[in-house]
Amino acid sequence: MTDLSRASGRQGSLAEVFLVSLKLGLVSFGGPIAHLGTFHNEYVILKKWLDEKSYTDLVGLCQFLPGPASSQLGIAIGTIRAGVWGGIVAWFGFTAPSAVALVVFALLLRRFDFADASWIHGLKIVAVAVVAQAIFLLWKKLIRSVSQIGIAIGVAIALSFWNSSFAQITLIFAAGVFGYFLFKSRSDAEVFSFPIGISRRFAIICLCLFFGLLALLPAMRLFSSDTRLWMADSFFRSGALVFGGGHVVLPLLEKELVPVGLISEQDFLVGYGAAQAVPGPLFTFASYLGAVIDGIPGAILATFFIFLPAYVSIIGILPFWNSVRTERRVQGILTGVNCAVVGILIAAFYRPLWTDSIRSFGDFCLASVLVALLVFFKLPSWIAVIVGSLGSVLIRYLPL
Template identity: 60%
Template sequence: METLHAITHGLPKSKLRALLEVLVVSTKLGLTSFGGPIAHLGYFHNEYIRKRQWMDERSYVDLVALCQFLPGPTSSQVGIGIGVIRAGLLGGLIAWLGFTLPSVIVLVLFALLLKGFDISSTGWIHGLNIVAVAIVAQAILGMGQKLIPDKTRATIAIIATSITLLWQTALSQILLIVAAGLLGFWMYRKAKVPEAPILPVAISRTFAIFCLILFFALLLALPLLHQVDTTGWVSFFDSFYRSGSLVFGGGHVVLPLIEREVVPTGLISREDFLAGYGATQAVPGPLFTFAAYLGAMAKGISGSIVATLAIFLPAFLLIVGALPFWNSLRKSSHVQGSLIGINTAVVGILLAALYNPLWTTAIVKPADFALASILFIMLIFWKLPPWVVVIAGIVGGILIGLI
């Protein structure tokens, strides 16, 4: 009870004040959080935990673990979870909106620029494609160092990479995640889990169960409904909802899933797809806002709204559905073991995405490899902000086009 009192002691007396506080802080993060999901968690820790002490350290770490275990964008789900704990269900929605909207607006404008001026084949777009290679390579290195500390997990990751490359379907990734979770459960189920403080979650278990049922109902029903849909919007919503539902490990891992939904179907070209992914690295906020760019490229402003809501909806339903049960689940060594296995497979899937479609499309001549190497060094050793690396990639792409 003392822990619960310590967490709730600083809550504002006015609910409106709490909501406004969440909006201000989340919007600040949405405007300044560059660097991808791993960096976002650092920004969150600084703003939510260190500066404002909205949660204790252990609870924050466990919330991050829950969001890594769930499908969807990890950093966005952490933000939603903190918003829910701070100001209820509406607080979670506002936290997501503040963190997401700035990058959505920028990426939609970028998509309209590409469509209006037909600049998809210019050198600076090629430079953005090469930036994407360096960014994903950095993410793999960082995740690998943290999540693969021994030869057993390294072997699991490489097996996941091989299967992903040789069996390139969404089903293969789902089966890989399930198999890795079961393997982690079996191998690490006896790991010791320290005592955890209680998280104050103002959501009933009944509503949480409703959210979980709705998540699975949409996942199963949408593919059936789009068979009889004549407008194309149900199929469009289904593509992004399914991608958001089946991604483990954060925004980078959505790349191969969403690519198979929009490129082979002809919604957008591969060149435009990679240009948008590169541009997404240049803006703050969650990488899942890439969906706003894709939606705008395919169906204009309406498409961007539908795609954004569809890809983030699973994340919202899952975190809201899981939070009321997390106080019990996070004490389980079985859950912790499954999480270890899943995270290991995620690194392998991401490594496969680095090769295809990123490397095979962006690195086509020696100058491309040279630029990618320079950008990678800028990120890893010079520790330059991602926006600086993006500008360097754009300039490099232009120069390569002049050679």
């Protein structure tokens, strides 16, 4: 058994944890997979806070849970290193740089009228290419059988007829039920210990908070027209139901915010494109959305509630993980949910991304170039942002 507390030989200070996570928040480009590589270099190779086996096991846990895997990994490592507050400052350090950058962008968008600028339209085309890349990578990683193909395509087709936030939640649940019965793969993974100093009582409180808010906020929303309560419910529920990576938050949030008029389709897609240009977790897209809807207070509220499920779920499950992770039925449920995630992304790729962003043959050509840069040349997303913005300006002057 591996003891994480022995990896470094000592506990760290909150300042130490914060500074390391802030550094990662400033340099971690490329999405969650790239983040995991950056984390490994910093926490395992350079700082030696964890050993290889412990790090790999923590990555497996974070992939299992809903929410942003890289943020949850940082929270877990910060908690192991410096206790409960260590997890909180690790999250804050990693999240703050991209959240601040996107809030500034949102406030500029509200202040200056450049919503119809060509480079803004280019950001929407970037969003098309990024989601196409996410579908390609997730399909390769998650879809391995005819049954899994059937669930993914079935969810995509169902959402083309019944596309709402309730439909997405229902289909995720249904896919989990199918997975419970269809996918019973045996797990022979070795079990490692997680001596992180969190009591099971505190963990249970976190899990109760997760499921309690998931049920309570929608009920409160039914009896209130307060915009901030609606925002709290929408962002918490989206953060709690995201499996398969941060890109899945796009269709969930779009169905929560756009139909009720909290944000326009154009501003929503522009912000998603801009989120590709900053380091850190993609979930800080919520910071942009909150700022567009309600300024600085809205940004703080949106950021807090979309990340809250990630925090309470990782802290709540860690003490119980060793007994849960090898349960075949649990793994089957997760397999079904992951197939549904791919289907949700396919549906979102067509509407609203494709239908709202690809308006001409020139847009199609630019999107194709961006997909090639991301998928085949494996260039970072911030380069796609630059190419997409400049390319969209150039297209205006070409006979396409």
